[in-house]
Amino acid sequence: MLALPVQAHEMVPTYPRLEMSHVDGLLKTTMKMFNKRADVEYYEVGVFDEDFNPVPFVTAYNVFKLDYLSHTVFDIYIRAKDRERAVYVCSKSKIRKDSNTKTAIASKICSKFEDKR
Amino acid sequence: MFIKKLALTTGLMLVPFATIAAEVPITGTVESRCIIQTSTPGTYGNPNAYTLSTQAADGGDQAVVRFDVSLADAYYAEITPPLAFSSAPNLPDQVSWTGEVSVQSVSDATGMGTYETDKLELGNTDRYTLTATGSTWFAIHSTATMGGNKAFPGGTYTAVAEAVCIAK
Numbered sequence: 249m250l251a252l253p254v255q256a257h258e259m260v261p262t263y264p265r266l267e268m269s270h271v272d273g274l275l276k277t278t279m280k281m282f283n284k285r286a287d288v289e290y291y292e293v294g295v296f297d298e299d300f301n302p303v304p305f306v307t308a309y310n311v312f313k314l315d316y317l318s319h320t321v322f323d324i325y326i327r328a329k330d331r332e333r334a335v336y337v338c339s340k341s342k343i344r345k346d347s348n349t350k351t352a353i354a355s356k357i358c359s360k361f362e363d364k365r
Numbered sequence: 366m367f368i369k370k371l372a373l374t375t376g377l378m379l380v381p382f383a384t385i386a387a388e389v390p391i392t393g394t395v396e397s398r399c400i401i402q403t404s405t406p407g408t409y410g411n412p413n414a415y416t417l418s419t420q421a422a423d424g425g426d427q428a429v430v431r432f433d434v435s436l437a438d439a440y441y442a443e444i445t446p447p448l449a450f451s452s453a454p455n456l457p458d459q460v461s462w463t464g465e466v467s468v469q470s471v472s473d474a475t476g477m478g479t480y481e482t483d484k485l486e487l488g489n490t491d492r493y494t495l496t497a498t499g500s501t502w503f504a505i506h507s508t509a510t511m512g513g514n515k516a517f518p519g520g521t522y523t524a525v526a527e528a529v530c531i532a533k
Contacts, residue, residue: 255403260396262439262532285403336531343451343525352451352525353430353505355401360532 256284257291257355259339263362264324266331274306274325279359281322281339283314287352290314290342295326296358297333304330311342335364397436399495399530404502405429407526409509414516417509428505429469430528434495437476441531442493446507447524454520458512464526465506466491472499494533503528 259281269276281291291314295305306325314320326334338358409417410424419425432442446464450456468484471477476497485492495501505526511517 256400256433257402258398258400260398262397262399262436287403287406352406352523353403353428354525354527355403355430356527356529357399357401358529358531365533 255286255288256282257288257339257341257357258282258284259357259359262359263365264337264359265362266326266334269325271325273328275328275331277324277337277361279322279324279337279339280319281314282319283316285341285355286316288341288343288355289316290344292340292342293322293324294338294340295324295334296336296338298335298364300336303334305334305337331363334361336360395435397439398434399440399532400433401528401530402431402433403428403528404431407505407507409507409522409524411517415511415514417517417522419505419507428507428526429502430505430526431500431502432495432528432530433500434530435498437498438494438496439533440495441529441533442495442501442503443487443490443527443529443531444493444503444505445490445527445529446505447509447526448489449524450509450522451525452521452523454518454522456511457515457518461510461512463508463510464489467504467506468493469502469504471501473497477501 264277266275266277290311292311293307295303297303307322324337336358338356340356341354343352343354405428407419407428408426412423419427434440444466448462468481480493
């Protein structure tokens with residue numbers, strides 16, 4: 249029996265809830281990510297509208313390092329006036345240019361804000 | 366007599382072990398989620414000087430990506446074959462791309478049997494509605510053809526397919 253390594257990217261929750269933050273006029277949600285892709289070290293986070301146009305947001309790092317088999321929890325802040333526009337929060341794997349694989353797969357997971365379900 | 370003593374001694378020795386045994390609860394919660402697993406990254410074969418292909422007949426290896434979902438009818442899978450090289454030597458001409466995505470296998474033949482026929486083709490992207498919980502494996506084929514029947518220069522070529530899981 250051959251055991252193949254699993255290369256997985258996951259982010260929860262699927263339907264994050266925006267809540268008031270400690271800063272006036274900003275809404276906050278918290279996301280969790282797990283990197284089970286040994287070939288990926290960096291992920292990029294973005295917030296998008298219904299048509300996947302970018303919506304302004306703030307987080308600690310838009311592109312952050314997440315080691316293999318590591319978890320991270322990060323907060324996303326958006327302006328209260330962008331609440332209606334913001335539909336998706338997505339994380340995308342960043343493939344290194346010097347990757348040795350001949351074809352690579354960029355994985356992207358998009359959660360949807362709960363009030364847009 | 367000796368056997369009785371031995372049994373008593375053994376019994377006494379076991380008491381401390383019995384008393385230190387305790388239940389250690391391991392708890393967890395399962396959140397609905399979509400997980401993208403890159404089962405096979407894929408490789409290009411070089412059947413002739415001006416073609417790179419992931420078809421097995423061309424010496425290549427298709428990329429395979431697996432989607433695991435734990436909530437039914439809550440996600441779309443969108444898969445886009447490569448449309449450019451992310452790294453390559455200097456190319457002598459334009460490259461034309463063709464790609465194809467198909468369901469390779471499913472964990473629930475009843476609930477997922479219509480994924481392939483129900484898919485939407487949005488330009489170069491194929492969209493599947495993941496209506497059942499479980500795993501779906503998608504095969505991604507890619508072919509790059511150099512314009513003007515010119516040869517691909519020697520070197521390493523990398524192209525990136527994109528697999529996206531979007532909450533409905």
